[in-house]
Amino acid sequence: MNDWPRPHYFFAVKLPDETKSFLSRWVGGAFPKDWFGRWVHPLDYHITMAFLGNVKENKVKDFSLRMADMLKEETAFPLTLGETGYFGKKDSPRVFWAGVQDSPPLAELQRKIFRLCLDEGFRLDQxxxxxxxxxxxxxxxxxxxxxxxxxxxHPEGTPHTFFVEQVVLYKTARRESPKYQELVVMPLKK
Structure with a gap:
């Protein structure tokens, strides 16, 4: 059986459902739908920390136990949405995104996740x-x-802040919507 396209795996910050709903409503009211060809399903919103690509599922699931051990020592922290932006040409962006305000705890968490993945032998984008x-x-x-x-x-002008409390190992299911499946949920210390 041909399983192409093969699933990809990645570690990401899981956004709270409230944040996903807020962001979906805000984007729907702020931007015309015809500006982009493919809108991401709100349940798929996340912040990628390390993209592993096409690897063996059993290897990455086993590795996620080590990741979970490391993450249980990390403390949950607040994160605030910033502004929207894009990757690609100004007149034809390929990716439209929501950014977050500068966060040393987020940068440090990503550094630790990235390092552990490299130590395990995963090839990551540098x-x-x-x-x-x-x-x-x-x-x-x-x-x-x-x-x-x-x-x-928010409508009254206040920023949207949420707590980063979980990192998830996701698997892509490209022909489905939403297309990211949670394989392993790893909580941070509260």
Whole structure:
């Protein structure tokens, strides 16, 4: 049986359901749907910490036990949404995302997760960590250049803050929606 495309695996910060709902409502009210070709299902919102790619599931599930041991010593921390942005050309962005405000605890957590994955022998992308939540892909000709960058806030103008309390090992299921399956949930210390 041909299982192409093969699933990919990654470790990510799990967003609380309340944050996913808020972000989905906010994006729906702030941006026209026809600006991007593919919008991410709100249940798939996350912040990737280490993308493992196409690896053997049993290897990564076994490794996640080591990851969980490390993470149970890490303390949960607050994180605040920042503004939207994009990757790619200004007139044709390929990824539209929600950013977060600068967070030394998030950067340190990512560094530890990344290091443990490297120590285990996983090949990881060496680009600098740019924490973001992917919202959509494939900008269209309807897109107004430069208008995709907006601060994210509640109607009264206050920022949205949530607690980072869990890291999850996700598996992609590309033909499904939502397309990310939680394999292992690893709590941080509260």
């Amino acid at each position: 680009k600098p960590f740019r924490p973001h939540i992917t919202l959509a892909r494939k900008g269209t000709e309807h897109l107004e250049p430069g208008s995709v960058v907006k601060p994210i806030h």
